[in-house]
Amino acid sequence: MLVAWRYRKRKNSFIQKFDPRAWLIFYACFFSACLSFFDVRYLLPFWLLAMFVLLTSGVKWREIRRAFLFILGFVFFFALLTFLTGRGGMEYYSREHLIREFKASFSILGWTPTLSVTVERVFFAISQLVRVSSIAIMTILIPYSLDPALYGITFKGLGLPDKFAYAMDLTMRFIPTFSRDFQLTMDAQRARGYELEKISGGIIEQVRKMGPIFVPVTIHAIIASEDIIDAMDLRAFGVGPRTWLDVLDRVARDRILIWVGVAILVISILLSAMGYGNFWVPEALLRTAGG
Amino acid sequence: MRKIELQANRFFNGEHNVGKILLRHLLYITAGAGLYVFLSWLSFAPRQFRMSDVTFRPGTVILVLFGLFYGPWIGLLTGVVGKTVADVVGGWGFYWNGSLAYGLIGFVPGLIKLVVKNWIVTKNILSAMLLGVLGVLAGALFLALSAAYLGDIHLSSTLRAFFLPEFLGNLVVIIIFLPLLILAIAAIGRKWNL
Numbered sequence: 001m002l003v004a005w006r007y008r009k010r011k012n013s014f015i016q017k018f019d020p021r022a023w024l025i026f027y028a029c030f031f032s033a034c035l036s037f038f039d040v041r042y043l044l045p046f047w048l049l050a051m052f053v054l055l056t057s058g059v060k061w062r063e064i065r066r067a068f069l070f071i072l073g074f075v076f077f078f079a080l081l082t083f084l085t086g087r088g089g090m091e092y093y094s095r096e097h098l099i100r101e102f103k104a105s106f107s108i109l110g111w112t113p114t115l116s117v118t119v120e121r122v123f124f125a126i127s128q129l130v131r132v133s134s135i136a137i138m139t140i141l142i143p144y145s146l147d148p149a150l151y152g153i154t155f156k157g158l159g160l161p162d163k164f165a166y167a168m169d170l171t172m173r174f175i176p177t178f179s180r181d182f183q184l185t186m187d188a189q190r191a192r193g194y195e196l197e198k199i200s201g202g203i204i205e206q207v208r209k210m211g212p213i214f215v216p217v218t219i220h221a222i223i224a225s226e227d228i229i230d231a232m233d234l235r236a237f238g239v240g241p242r243t244w245l246d247v248l249d250r251v252a253r254d255r256i257l258i259w260v261g262v263a264i265l266v267i268s269i270l271l272s273a274m275g276y277g278n279f280w281v282p283e284a285l286l287r288t289a290g291g
Numbered sequence: 292m293r294k295i296e297l298q299a300n301r302f303f304n305g306e307h308n309v310g311k312i313l314l315r316h317l318l319y320i321t322a323g324a325g326l327y328v329f330l331s332w333l334s335f336a337p338r339q340f341r342m343s344d345v346t347f348r349p350g351t352v353i354l355v356l357f358g359l360f361y362g363p364w365i366g367l368l369t370g371v372v373g374k375t376v377a378d379v380v381g382g383w384g385f386y387w388n389g390s391l392a393y394g395l396i397g398f399v400p401g402l403i404k405l406v407v408k409n410w411i412v413t414k415n416i417l418s419a420m421l422l423g424v425l426g427v428l429a430g431a432l433f434l435a436l437s438a439a440y441l442g443d444i445h446l447s448s449t450l451r452a453f454f455l456p457e458f459l460g461n462l463v464v465i466i467i468f469l470p471l472l473i474l475a476i477a478a479i480g481r482k483w484n485l
Binding site: 210 | 314315317318319320321322324325326328332349356379467468471476
């Protein structure tokens with residue numbers, strides 16, 4: 001059985017005042033515009049907008065806490081990883097200005113672990129953090145504020161053919177279903193004495209020990225999707241034009257939202273094409289670091 | 292299964308009208324991509340296994356599996372869609388060469404279905420593993436070559452920075468998980484004539 005995201009109708013929710021199609025168009029514009037920049041000064045307005053949407057969404061902290069902490073942890077983890085290794089940012093800068101270097105007091109086969117803190121790495125990590133968290137905040141709100149019953153008609157209303165609209169609808173439902181299956185499998189394996197927290201051994205051994213979780217989840221997901229496909233085939237889905245039970249109405253505020261989104265996107269693309277918004281570090285910091 | 296193979300053959304030979312793509316194909320792609328995205332998220336979690344730059348992404352095996360079972364085009368699109376969504380949702384943006392590299396991981400193993408008639412995955416586990424390794428090799432090579440060409444970087448650098456971590460990490464995942472998954476599917480058997 002497919003499960004839905006934790007949606008409910010919320011009082012005075014800014015995001016829910018709009019037609020889902022208008023909101024998705026705005027989100028797509030916001031998302032693409034945000035990806036145009038790597039300059040933290042240009043990214044901050046996006047982050048502030050995302051925070052405004054979050055705080056006016058009516059989503060309670062206790063509802064969103066788990067997903068939010070997971071995503072924030074994920075964002076922090078990657079920003080930290082990029083900062084520590086320096087990988088990822090090399091496409092944006094060619095020279096680094098050292099602030100401080102930390103060297104380990106031991107060596108492994110002649111290699112001494114070294115952490116170089118440079119101005120570029122610090123600012124790349126900050127830019128990445130602002131950029132990814134803006135997108136993450138906006139993304140995470142969608143399942144909490146978009147009625148699952150309207151997924152199909154929303155995508156159909158965005159111009160997708162029936163089959164694609166329904167496929168998108170199912171994709172939106174597959175992900176929480178996989179998550180539920182993963183949790184169920186993990187609980188079942190724990191009941192049999194499997195301890196995910198105590199996975200040890202070499203790298204290959206660690207991967208092998210993930211098998212009791214990974215294999216059942218995958219197999220269950222494949223079987224479940226086959227069942228859904230067969231059920232739809234049996235009902236002759238896709239043979240003729242489809243009708244949709246729900247009807248969406250677009251009013252003036254939805255049109256305004258769409259135009260605001262399009263304006264943000266166009267301005268961002270123009271600025272980006274003119275060379276604004278590339279990776280930036282403050283000159284003063286570069287001078288301090290000896291640049 | 293025969294029906295899917297025939298569709299794959301028609302699609303591959305250009306006889307298939309993309310506008311009339313079967314819902315079944317579309318759902319395989321969405322299910323595979325969804326599963327890949329979910330497993331990628333799990334492997335991105337701080338608990339992920341790492342050894343220097345080598346990361347283990349269990350989701351990769353899904354692409355090989357879908358390529359082997361449902362043909363090259365479903366493997367390719369599962370990889371492209373899955374990697375794109377995983378990257379975009381992760382906030383990394385869209386890198387066409389990365390998405391295409393992961394598409395190749397699903398595409399290359401699926402080619403066997405077009406070359407050898409009546410090739411049954413569950414009866415050819417070793418060959419399936421070899422094809423999976425070839426897929427991973429093709430994906431990692433494409434990534435390194437495209438990064439060298441697009442970024443004007445020396446090939447030896449991209450081989451070290453992209454090819455080795457991608458290939459080694461995915462190789463371990465394929466060797467361990469692919470036979471396990473194929474055996475599990477064979478055990479279930481059910482309605483599939485795999």
